[in-house]
Amino acid sequence: MTRTDQPTATRTTPRGKVLISGASIAGPALAFWLNRYGYAVTVVEKAGTLRSGGYPIDVRGTALDVVEKMGILPQLRDAHIDLRRLTFLDGDGSEVTSLHPHAVTGGVAGRDLEIRRGDLTDALYMAVRDDVEFLFNDSIDTLDQSDHGVDVTFRGGGSRTFDMVFGADGMHSRTREMLFGPEEQFHRYLGYCFAVFTMRNTLGLSHETVMWNTPGRAAAVYAVGDDDEVHAFLNFAQPEPPFDAFGNPEAQRDLLAKVFADAGWEVPGMLAALRAADDVFFDAVSQIRMPRWSSGRVALLGDAAYAPSFLTGQGSSLALVGAYMLAGSLADRDHAAGFAAYEHNTREFVTVNQEQAGEGDATLFPTTARALEQRNDMLCNLSAMPAAEGRPAHSALTLPEFMPMT
Numbered sequence: 001m002t003r004t005d006q007p008t009a010t011r012t013t014p015r016g017k018v019l020i021s022g023a024s025i026a027g028p029a030l031a032f033w034l035n036r037y038g039y040a041v042t043v044v045e046k047a048g049t050l051r052s053g054g055y056p057i058d059v060r061g062t063a064l065d066v067v068e069k070m071g072i073l074p075q076l077r078d079a080h081i082d083l084r085r086l087t088f089l090d091g092d093g094s095e096v097t098s099l100h101p102h103a104v105t106g107g108v109a110g111r112d113l114e115i116r117r118g119d120l121t122d123a124l125y126m127a128v129r130d131d132v133e134f135l136f137n138d139s140i141d142t143l144d145q146s147d148h149g150v151d152v153t154f155r156g157g158g159s160r161t162f163d164m165v166f167g168a169d170g171m172h173s174r175t176r177e178m179l180f181g182p183e184e185q186f187h188r189y190l191g192y193c194f195a196v197f198t199m200r201n202t203l204g205l206s207h208e209t210v211m212w213n214t215p216g217r218a219a220a221v222y223a224v225g226d227d228d229e230v231h232a233f234l235n236f237a238q239p240e241p242p243f244d245a246f247g248n249p250e251a252q253r254d255l256l257a258k259v260f261a262d263a264g265w266e267v268p269g270m271l272a273a274l275r276a277a278d279d280v281f282f283d284a285v286s287q288i289r290m291p292r293w294s295s296g297r298v299a300l301l302g303d304a305a306y307a308p309s310f311l312t313g314q315g316s317s318l319a320l321v322g323a324y325m326l327a328g329s330l331a332d333r334d335h336a337a338g339f340a341a342y343e344h345n346t347r348e349f350v351t352v353n354q355e356q357a358g359e360g361d362a363t364l365f366p367t368t369a370r371a372l373e374q375r376n377d378m379l380c381n382l383s384a385m386p387a388a389e390g391r392p393a394h395s396a397l398t399l400p401e402f403m404p405m406t
């Protein structure tokens with residue numbers, strides 16, 4: 001692994017002991033940088049191993065600078081998915097238009113990355129696993145803060161004291177709940193639910209996505225390459241979040257089967273594949289918006305603090321940038337000053353990216369026949385060429401250089 005321009009911490013005694021909850025994207029990225037700045041880092045993950053599934057994700061703008069500084073950009077470039085075509089279909093399966101994906105997403109050909117989620121989590125994990133302690137199959141049970149640190153008990157048994165604790169445990173963060181109370185206060189539901197899972201590539205698709213729409217419903221099949229498997233995606237409008245279905249895979253399948261019962265095109269086959277799939281990821285399309293991202297010696301990052309929703313395509317990028325900014329803010333400050341600097345210097349970037357959910361991509365899922373017609377007209381008028389420049393929001397932060405305390 002090539003590591004780049006940041007000085008390696010040379011101290012022999014750690015600056016402090018820290019615990020990170022969650023080993024997906026935000027967690028290992030934060031672990032990497034805190035280790036660089038001299039902290040002894042432990043990561044606790046409730047799953048038994050890294051969870052590598054999920055729909056391909058984007059890394060764009062400022063987040064590209066983060067992965068470059070980490071030395072993992074070359075391997076991520078090798079893992080880049082060269083998606084060539086995005087085809088939209090009507091309810092009866094006839095073609096509306098076919099475009100370069102970047103014409104729709106605002107991505108920049110040759111610069112922005114689209115990779116399998118597992119390729120990113122693997123690269124981040126590999127970059128830290130020799131320097132950081134990982135506790136899989138475990139999670140925080142209780143947190144008790146005092147002047148001297150944070151006393152933590154683990155579900156798997158045992159207790160330890162850390163100088164700081166970080167919640168990188170996703171949109172439904174338990175760390176956030178322990179610190180700030182129920183998720184409802186911060187959950188901003190955007191009116192849709194979605195499911196992703198893998199299924200056989202029965203359509204023989206290659207390097208392309210095909211998306212079928214009727215008002216309030218979308219079904220898409222995403223072929224990353226020429227593989228036998230494709231990523232299936234089902235999205236539907238739902239006025240209230242289906243709280244009963246969260247955490248209940250059978251209820252999720254039943255809900256999807258009901259919503260898509262009379263759907264045409266390949267949807268019946270997708271629903272059959274959904275019944276058999278063992279990697280279904282179902283969630284609400286929502287954001288997390290919080291007035292503060294820290295309390296005492298505990299701070300949140302990534303989806304736990306500021307999930308932007310997949311409508312922005314910026315979830316992983318915000319997690320990477322947030323990790324860099326949070327760790328850097330602690331490079332030469334204590335937790336109080338460091339957390340204040342993290343919020344002060346990162347919030348604007350987060351807000352401008354969360355606001356992207358109201359633009360562009362949201363129109364991919366119109367809920368009325370009239371809006372769908374307008375969307376189709378808009379897509380037909382879009383240039384078939386990829387965008388030359390990305391959305392300003394993606395690069396709205398210039399990364400500061402942080403120096404560790406010696």
Ligand SMILES: Cc1cc2nc3c(=O)[nH]c(=O)nc-3n(C[C@H](O)[C@H](O)[C@H](O)COP(=O)(O)OP(=O)(O)OC[C@H]3O[C@@H](n4cnc5c(N)ncnc54)[C@H](O)[C@@H]3O)c2cc1C
Nearest residue numbers: 022024025026045046051054055139169170302303310315
């Ligand atoms: C398996 C999986 C599949 C995904 N697929 C998609 C997708 O298809 N489309 C999409 O838009 N987004 C998906 N996401 C979310 C996406 O990864 C995030 O939006 C984004 O990358 C920000 O990452 P994050 O690290 O902040 O949070 P996340 O990626 O959500 O990671 C949170 C991590 O914390 C762990 N965790 C949760 N609770 C606890 C706990 N109490 N203790 C310890 N660990 C805990 C989780 O297992 C997970 O590894 C997926 C996430 C996961 C975990």
